[in-house]
Structure formats: structure tokens, C-alpha cells
Amino acid sequence: MLHIKKILILITTWFMAMSAYPQLVSTENIDVVIANYRASLNTNPKKAEEAAKKWLQISTQQNDTLSQARAHYALANVGTVLGDYKLTIKHADITIELLTEVGLEKGISACYNLLGVSYKNLGDYPRAMDNFLKCLAFAKKNENKVQQANAHQNIATLYILQKKYTDAAKNLDRAASLYRETNDDDGVLITLFNFANILKEQGRYEEALKQYQTVLEYRKKEGNKAAVAYVMINISQILVDQERYQAAIPRLEETLKLLEELHFNSDMAIVLNDLGVCESKLGNTQKAIEYYERSLSIGESLSLTNYNTSFYQNLSDLYEKQKKYKKALFYYHKAVDISLASRALDKEKYVAELQEKYETELKETKIKLLEKDKKLNEIELEQATSDVKKQRLLRNIFIMGFITLVGVLFLLRYFYLQRISAQKELAAQQEKNARQEINQLIRDHKLSVIERYQKGQEEERARLAREIHDGIGSDLAGIKIAFEHYLETQEDKKRGKRLLQAIDSSCKDVRALSHQLHPPSFSKIGFESFLKDVIEQFSLHNNLICNLLLYPKEEIDEIPEQILAHVYRIIQELLNNIAKHAKATEIEIQLTKHKDYLNLVVSDNGVGFTPKKKPGIGIRNIQERIEKLKGTIEIDSSAQSGTSIAIDIPVKID
Template sequence: MNKRALLIMWMLMIIFSGLAQNPGTFVGYGTLPVKTPDSLLQQLKHAGNIKEKMRAAQPLLAFHASHGTTDSVIFYAQQLIAEANENPDKATLYNMLAKAYQDKGLYEEALRFYLEGIRITETLGDTASFNDNKLGIANVYFARNEYNKAITAYNELLATTLDEQIKHIVYRQLSQIHLERKELVKAQEYAAKALTFFHQSGQLKNELQAKLTLGIIAELNQHADTAFTIYNEVINIAQQRQFFDVYINAGQRLGDLLIAKQDYENARGLLTMVYANAMQWNDMKAQLKVLNSLRNLHAAMGDYKNAYALMTQLMGISREVQDKQNKREINELEIKYQTAQKEKEILNKENELSQQKTIKYSLLIGFLAILLPVIGLLYMYYQKLQAQSKLNATMEEMNQQKITALLKDKELELLKASVTGQEKERKRIAGELHDSIGGNLAAIKLQLSNLGVKALIKQVDETYHQVRDLSHDLVPQKFNNTGFTELIAGYLRQFDLPGNARISFQAYPPEEIERIETTLKVEIYKIMQELITNAQKHSQASKVEIQLTQFDGMLKLLFEDNGKGFATETTRQGIGLQNIRERLKLFDGVLSIDSFPSKGTVIDIEIPLKYEA
């Protein structure tokens, strides 16, 4: 049985125990609460050709889209797309499929189908569908935290569309962007506009989403009671009307609010049920949010073991989402779309100068007919020189790398032996100074006191203190006299200033952490200093979480920030990370980095422990 199955069983046990202790407080779904109406399935079953099937599928897809059951939307839409060939209605299927992938958090897949939809609708001159797909692309930019690109796309829609529905969806999205940027006045203004329109037009789901935004604004404005009321209202209505995606978002926000109120039991019951529902619907985007809330809950309760387990699960799902996104294909489609837009602008200008260019092209073609054979010969000779040069450079580089690797291995062995020898020698000298010489001086002082020779006593006393100070300098006292976790916490408190990232630190179990050898404590302390410095300089993070855990004979250091992140496969690592890797080699430690643009960074360090006697 794998870890995820065990986690599901553990959460279901918590659900049932929570319901037994607090009957009627919260309601979760034990089975998938959506059954496709038989009438919709019968219509699709009895449809003849592809046009009839596509007409019959529209209400079926709309039903599942409104209830947030995105897997069903993807299933039926992909079946129809496979049969549709070049049918014009295929653009509608692309749009619905893109929205479903977007709801699941698979933004790259969503972008791929929005761009395909734009290509088809632009060819057909379907302005409404074209704008709908442009709205979808803007929503993907927003979901990927590319706020400037999203705002530009939304403003273009507001400037070109006459559709009031699209305009107010844009207002709702702009309210959420300003909410993310903590621009609460603008966020509330846009959310209020959207709420009024959706309420008057009877669009309940959109109305609930706008209310949820206003609830978050109330929470950030320290109006916890108002936020609590709004979240409860949204949860109850969304549950009754089976708007599962809205239900999950509101449940997760209410769970965070209960954590802030230190109502841990109700927070755990609600968040566990919401996570179980998100797993039933295979909504990985929702799973990531709720798992993060559950992790924060267990950390607040002091249950660091389960907090660490939830963090591991969170990283696993995050990797699963990234693996499912075909980034290379999507980036190529996006570039093609943007290039096509630019080419249209250029084409309009080129038409004005076409007659003048015709004459120039004729002369140029004649000249090239003579020049091209000469260029071809020169190019072939140049390529041959380049190939030979690259071969020589490659061979030289390979030889240099072999030499460097050998030198580095030897240097590491010497450094490791030197550090070990120095540490032993410093301890031996400190012991000799403190025990032997210091003891002798103390005895001499006692004998001289009996003889009453004050001048000699003073000189011996000064010599004794010098020997004691020297022995203390040889062994770092701050790692012996001060608790290690307290030393780290004291260092981190100096960054608790306005404008800096908020840093939280947990060590578990603290008594085991204190037992690690002094040399390793010194290196862990320096590694934390390097990571904090990198986060302050480069990440633009507002929050940093550090966990130091001893588990199964391993010391685990988990460093996470919510900054701008980076592409690990293309970004060159700086001197700081290289220094950390060199330090870890002394202790057979390993470092792994999990980062993605706009998604923050997680650094995981593992070191096998060897306790001091």
C-alpha cells in the first residue's frame, strides 16, 4: 500500500471521528455526489452523425462544467474532438476542454487548447468565441501569477468587447489580481461591480465567487466575523447547488480562518473533508491548497511529524502537476500565436510598399544569382574550420575536466582530513591548557597564598585567566553553552523587520537536534545563513519556512520560500549554493532543489548523523 493510500485512510478516519465528536458541524461527501442525468446521456447515445453528437453534448458538458466535475468534461470533450475533424463547432469543445484543464490546475494544457480555439475562431470570424478564448488565456496568465500580462489582456478585452457578461467576468478577475497584490480598495471596487451584475442576472455560481472574494478582503481587513459569515454562506449554498469547486475554495479559506482563531479541532475536521472531496474529484489544484493548510494546522498544533509528512505529499502532487504539463509544445504554440499577431501588423505596412520593393527584388535576385555560389563555397570552408575548431576545443575541455575532477577529489580528501585533524588537535590543546597547565597554576596560586606573596599571586592569577580564555577560544563556546535551536532562533530574529520576509523555524525533536556533533552544528548554522542571504537577495519572498528534523538517523533541513522561484534545468546555480554543496560533502550530505517560476523554491538537505560520544 503506497503513502498516498495510507494518507487517504488516515484522513477518512479523522473525518468520521470528527463527525462523531461534533455532529452537524460540517458536512462532507462520502461518495461522488454528482450523477449525470439519464436524459442527457440518452440524447448523446441516440445522436447520429458528429453534428448531432456535438449538439447533444453541449448540455451534458455544461452540466459537468457548472458542477466542477472537470474529469467528466475532459472525458466527453476528448471523445468528441477525436471524431470532429474539421467541424467548426470543434472550437467550442476546445474552449470547454481548456476551462476544465484550467480548473484542475493544469495551466499549460489549458493554454494549448485556448490557443487552438483562437486559431479556429479567427479563421471563421467568430468574434464571441474569439473573445471567450482570449479571456481564457488571460485567466491562465492570472493563474500562473503573471499579473502584468493578465492585466494587459483583460484591459484589451474591456476595450474591444461589447459583451457585458465578459466585462463583468473581467471585473471579477481584476478584483482577484488586486487582492493578490494586497490592493484591497481596488479589489473591493471590482468585486462589488461583478457581484451586482451577477446577482441581477441570476448567475448564482459567479455571484458566489464574487462573494468569496469579498470575504477574503474582509479577512485581510481584520473583519474576521464578517469573513466567517460570508464563507459559511458560500459553503452552504455551493454544497446545496453542487458547485464543488466553489465549495472547496470556500472550505479551504474557512479552514485557514479557524486555524487563525486557534479552533484546531473544527479546522482539522473541515480541511480533512475538503481534501477528501478534492481527491475524489481529482482536483490537484485544490489538493495543493488544502494540503498546505493542513500542514500549517499541524505545525501550529506542534505536530511536526505529520506536518513534515504533509509537506512531502504536497511536493509529490506539485511534481505530478508539473509532469503532466507539456511545456515545450505549449511554449511553441504561444510563440506562434504571438508571432502571427506581429506578422499581421507587418503585413499591413508591407502592402503599402509592395510596388517599390518589386523593382528592388528583381535587381537583388540577379545579383544573388552570381553571389550565392561564391557564398556557398566560402560557407562550406568556414563550416569545416568551425567543426575542426569545436573538436579541438571539446577535446581540450574534456582533458581539463578530467584534471579538475581529480584535483577536486584530492582537495576534498585533504580538506576533510585537515578539518578532522584540526578539530581533534584544538580539543586536545584546549584540554591540556585547561586541565594540566590551568590546574598547576591554580595549585601554585594556593601555595603562594599561604606564603602571603601578593605580587606573585596576582601575576599567577592573570596567567591562569589567560590560559583559560585561550582554551575557550580553541573550541567555539556559543555552540557549547547555548542550545543549538535557540542559537538559530536568535539569529533569525534579527531579520524580523518591516519589509523583510516573515521567517518561521521549527526543530523536531529538539532534544535529538542538540545531540549532533559540534562540527556539524557549525556547518548547519553557516548553511542556514547562506540560504537566508540568498532568499533576502534574490527570491522576493514574503514568507520563509525552515524545518530542522532528525528522523531515522538522518538530519533533514527543509527550506521553503514563496518567492519568484526559477527554472532549475536552465538557471545556473550561484556561488552560495556551490559553497553549500562543498560543505555538505564533508558530511556525505545531499542537497535537492524543487523550484518553478512564480511557484517559489523548496531546498531539501539530508545528512547522515554520527553522534558525539
């Protein structure tokens, strides 16, 4: 899990670019130094360290506290990159002091983030968690979503180290969500990387390799060598865990070369140790020893206590294989000493925790004793006041009896008034109910009149349709047949054909008029087909563009014919009104079947109109049909956008 600290390396450079920091240092020299630092942080950390020191020197000479704080933070950041965590802790603490001095809290969360990473890599996980939580608190206080995400990201890495993968995944999800809110693609990549770490720790190597490969491709495109190095470390470690030592060695050597270029010393120690493991497993004992000794040299110089135990133990085992028992014993004692020192530190922490628990319990015991004394005093006070209460009791009984009598009288009067009020309310409600019944009867009568009127209309239309179809239609059909026979005997047929076409057109018009007056059963021809023919005829006769949309067609055809008949008449009335008054060039008709109702929308691009208090005959007919169907109508009209009429009709008949 040594690779996890790369998170801070990739994200903490944000602090140096925070908009909260005013650029008080404006001299050309310091601007150049800062630019050099930023440019070389992830490619040449040693050069970045020199630039940060120069930055601090100039800021101190100018007595610029804020610039000094930023320079100390830069040095702390470089320490993290180089693996010199004690240097990071030193400069991060100074940065917090200086920012507190100038009253600027926005940068403090990033400092606690660096401290948390440093303590984690030094093996002090409790202090690491404490600093990550401080980072999170300051970030929330200052509404800094990026640092909140960074804190959750690093808390997740601690949980991964403790094999608490569920808690780790929850924190990674929070971090990813915050990164997406701030459009931080780099943060999202880091989250993906850590999800891959969880898969790796769970032994799901193939899934982990796929995610690592995705991150690696993006990092290579960015040219971020530091990020590339950390991904390669983990890919190599998977090969080691799978005991594919021969395949792991080239990967590890490539990674080591990149880390040497970047001067990432602490990570070099890890990779050297992995190389030692591979060479040892392949039987190259001497080469393995050389790698272990190099890793130990770096670990001792950087005080990597957490890893030095493993380095010592590995060397001890290899020297034992070579029968160099003196050296084997020497490194074994070193491993034991570090382990004992670590346990001693754990014991000190345990004793401190016990001491704290003891003091807390002692305080709680004192509080309980004080509470008991308080209760005893209260009992004595109650006994002293008991006699006084007895003396007052007789007097109070008399007073309460009198008050009770007066109260009863008041209650009787109150209930009497309430009863009168209830009777008035009941009478008013009965009157209201009577008015509602009268109104309902009026509405029912009105609907009955409308229904009889519409029924009469339909019957009259049916009669006219039959007369037109059976009378005029039949006559025209006979004339057409006779004229066709006559035309066959004539030599000049051109003029006759034109007359024949006119007669044929008249036949179609008469048939269309008959269908409009009394349409055939929709179940036979389909409502959409019928409506489409009607609208096409309307478009031709009125020189208008009509667009028709029915959805879903099959469900509309299943609606009861009596509802579809009303819908057809409403559409017919609306089209006639548009043709007469709207001066429109285009009409759109949408008929949509929903679960419990049918929605009709008819729109035009005409001149619009102002709805009157008393509507015209056409609109009134439409309203009466809708009222009968218990539907609703909304009219939206203006001179700029024409008229749109929306109608909802229930499809369930009571």
C-alpha cells in the first residue's frame, strides 16, 4: 500500500494556485522562482526544492508573511514528493502558524492534508487520521469542495491499509462525487486509481489491472511522470503477488529508472525491495541482497520505520541462506529492535488511553456523588416545607371549591353557547347543501338539454348524409356511368374526359360530405385513417398545411366510438373556426392517449383572438361537448404566436 501517498503529490499543487491567496509579491525574480517550482515539481523535485528555498529566502527578505507561508508549503509539498516526511511535517506546521497569524484559514486544510499523508507513510495511522479529519473540517468550514474530496480520498487510503474496504469505497464515492461537482478530472482519475487499489488488495487482479491500464493511458497522454510511476509500481506489485517474478522484473526496472529520474526516494526503496523479492525467488541471492541493501540505505536515511523492519528481515533471511550467520543475526536483531520500539510506542499509547479513561471515570464518579448530595438536600427541603403545605391545604380546599363552582357555571354557559352556535352552523350547512343540490339539478338539466340537442344534430346530420349519399350521390353515379357510355361513341373525347373528371370529382365531394356529416363506424376503417382523409380534404379545399399526429394509434382505435365521435366533431369545429377566422397557413393536430384521459392539442399560426366573455357558437358547441364528457379546455392565443387549444377528455365512461 506504499503507493497510496501519490494522491497528495497529484492534488496538493492546487494550494499554490488558490485564488484566495493574493499575489502580494510582484517582483520579477520571485515570479520566475515560483514558475520554476511549479514547472519542475512532478518532473525534477530536487530542482523544485531549490526554487522553493529561494522563494522562502526572497519572502523573508521582503518580510512578506503570506509569501513565506506559501514558500514553506511548497517545501512541505516537495518533502512529500521526495519521501522526506519529517521535512514535510516541519514546514507544514510552520505554514499553519503563519496562516493563523495572518488570519487566512483557506490554506490550512491543504496543510493538514500533507501532515496526514506524512504521518501515514511514517506508520503513525492515528495521527494521520486525526490530520485528515482536521483537513475535512476546515474544508467544509470554508466550502472548499476540492480539499473535502482530497480528505475523503486520503481517509480511504487509511481504510485500505486496515483492510476495511467497504469504508474505503464509501469515502472514495464521496470524493468522486465532489470531484465531478468541481469538474476535476484529475481527482476522478485518482479515485479510479484507488478503486483499483481496493481490487488489488482483495486479490481481484485482472479487474485491478484493467483499471490501472486505463489510468496509465490517461497519465501518459498528460505527460505526468509522477502519476505514471505510481501506476507502474502497482502493476508491478500485482505481478509479484501473482508470483510472475520473471515478468515483474522488467516492469520494476523500468519503474525504478523513472523514479530515479524523478528523485522519488521513498518509492525507490519500495521498488528495490520488490526487485529483491523477485531475484530471491528466482534463486539470484547475491543480486537480491544488493537490491535489499540499496532499499535499506534509502529507508534508514528517510526513517521509513514501517518498511525497514521488512528490509532487515529480508536481508537476514538471505544471509542465512548464504550461511553468513553473523550478518544474518545482525540484521535479525535490527528487525527485532525496530519491532520492539514500535510495540513500545503502541504500549505508551495504550497506557495513555487507559490513563485518560481512568481520569474520565473518576470525573464521572465525582459527578454522581455530587448529584446524590443534591438529592439528599432536596429531600430535607421537602420535609421542611411539608408542614407549611398542610396548613395551606385547608385554605386552598375552600378556595378551590369556590373556584370549581364558578368554573362549572362558566362551563355550562360555554356549552350552551356552543350548542346554539352548532345549531346555526348546521342550519347554514343544510342551506348550503340544498343550494348545491339545486345547482346539480340545474347542471344535470343543462347537460340533458345539450345531449338531446347534440343527439338531434347527429340524427339530422345522419338523415342529410343518407339523402346526399342515396340521392345526389346515386344520381351523380348514374350520370357518370351514362356519360361514360356516351363518351365511348364520340370521336372527340378530350372535352368529354374533362367533363367526366368534373363529374368524378363531384362524386368524391358528395361522398366526403356524406362521411363528414355522418362518419362510418371507426372500428371498421380505423379512427386515424378516417381522420387523415378528412384533414386531407380540408387541406385541399382551404389551401392549408395540416400536420396530424396520433399516438399510440392502436390504443386510440380501442377508445369507445361515442367518445371518438365527439373528438371528431370537436376537431371538425376547430378546423372550421380556423379556416373562417384565423388567417393561418399551417395547422398542427396532436391526439395522445394517456392512461386515464385523451389529450387533444390543435395549434395554428394565425392572427389569434381575444377570448370574449360570451363565446361564439363554434366555441360554445365545443365547450358543451367537453362539459358532457367531463373534460377540460384551455385556450392560449396571441397575435404573435397564433392560437393553441388544449383539451383533456376522460376515457372511462361512467
